[in-house]
Amino acid sequence: MNEKIHINITINGQASNVFNDNTIADIINTYNLQPDSIVIEHNQQIIQKENWSKIVLANNDKLEIVRFVGGG
Amino acid sequence: MGDSKSLMVSFNSILADKYYKQNYLEYIQNIKIGIAGMGGIGSNVMNALVRSGFCKFEIIDYDIVEYSNLNRQLYFLDDIGKYKVDAIFDIMKKINPMIDVIKHNVMLSSNNIQNYFSDADFIFEAFDKVEYKKMILEHFGNTTKNIILSSGMAGLLNNNEIKIRKINSCHYVVGDEISAVNHENMPYAPRVLACASLMASIALELTYKVFNLTNMDF
Numbered sequence: 001m002n003e004k005i006h007i008n009i010t011i012n013g014q015a016s017n018v019f020n021d022n023t024i025a026d027i028i029n030t031y032n033l034q035p036d037s038i039v040i041e042h043n044q045q046i047i048q049k050e051n052w053s054k055i056v057l058a059n060n061d062k063l064e065i066v067r068f069v070g071g072g
Numbered sequence: 073m074g075d076s077k078s079l080m081v082s083f084n085s086i087l088a089d090k091y092y093k094q095n096y097l098e099y100i101q102n103i104k105i106g107i108a109g110m111g112g113i114g115s116n117v118m119n120a121l122v123r124s125g126f127c128k129f130e131i132i133d134y135d136i137v138e139y140s141n142l143n144r145q146l147y148f149l150d151d152i153g154k155y156k157v158d159a160i161f162d163i164m165k166k167i168n169p170m171i172d173v174i175k176h177n178v179m180l181s182s183n184n185i186q187n188y189f190s191d192a193d194f195i196f197e198a199f200d201k202v203e204y205k206k207m208i209l210e211h212f213g214n215t216t217k218n219i220i221l222s223s224g225m226a227g228l229l230n231n232n233e234i235k236i237r238k239i240n241s242c243h244y245v246v247g248d249e250i251s252a253v254n255h256e257n258m259p260y261a262p263r264v265l266a267c268a269s270l271m272a273s274i275a276l277e278l279t280y281k282v283f284n285l286t287n288m289d290f
Binding site: 041048072 | 109111112114197198200201202205206209214221223224225226239240243245247249250254
């Protein structure tokens with residue numbers, strides 16, 4: 001069994017510490033975010049919802065979570 | 073028409089004489105602006121951009137102007153019942169008669185979004201519903217277009233929380249990202265216009281920076 005190690009990523013510009021086996025979906029669950037109200041950019045690429053659980057985060061990754069609320 | 077033409081000349085010459093160098097004005101006049109939604113955000117973004125000298129627009133909205141819109145949207149009493157894309161075009165022509173506006177009186181959906189904004193340099197997301205806001209970023213987000221999105225401008229409080237958040241070099245979110253419009257928290261002119269003004273300011277800031285980089289004698 002592989003041992004979990006911490007990696008450093010950036011979430012919305014803030015330094016953050018996550019495990020090396022964390023996927024984008026894990027981060028969304030950790031922050032308790034509503035999947036239907038957010039868009040994810042991973043290293044400046046928009047990631048569609050169906051791929052959130054397929055992408056494992058790597059050291060120095062940049063994640064941007066754009067949370068939309070109604071009104072405009 | 074003669075009057076419109078002379079008004080146009082004077083509007084552009086005022087901009088060139090008083091506010092901009094001629095070559096920067098010509099540069100922004102050729103920038104293509106897409107605006108998705110012509111409500112509180114879209115109508116006020118367009119107002120700021122037309123007054124700032126932008127001329128080329130592609131606008132989308134399916135809705136008509138209602139009385140309840142007048143508390144924050146740019147329309148007037150005699151616009152009620154008109155399609156928003158028609159009403160805003162008529163209002164904007166009173167500022168600059170020579171603006172070039174492609175109007176789409178349609179509801180955007182995942183089935184037709186590929187028909188719009190194909191040559192836009194900037195896309196302003198000005199919809200009210202979350203699913204349509206998301207659709208703009210998801211559909212256009214992996215292109216080189218500048219995308220300016222709105223999120224969180226309801227209510228009367230915390231006005232200093234309306235801000236620009238840069239997601240990357242071409243994606244920006246404006247708003248407090250918290251205050252959703254709902255029955256307890258309605259949209260009012262001050263915060264909606266603050267949000268729209270900050271959104272429009274990004275088009276001026278980015279074009280100004282690009283223009284200066286490519287025209288060092290500016």
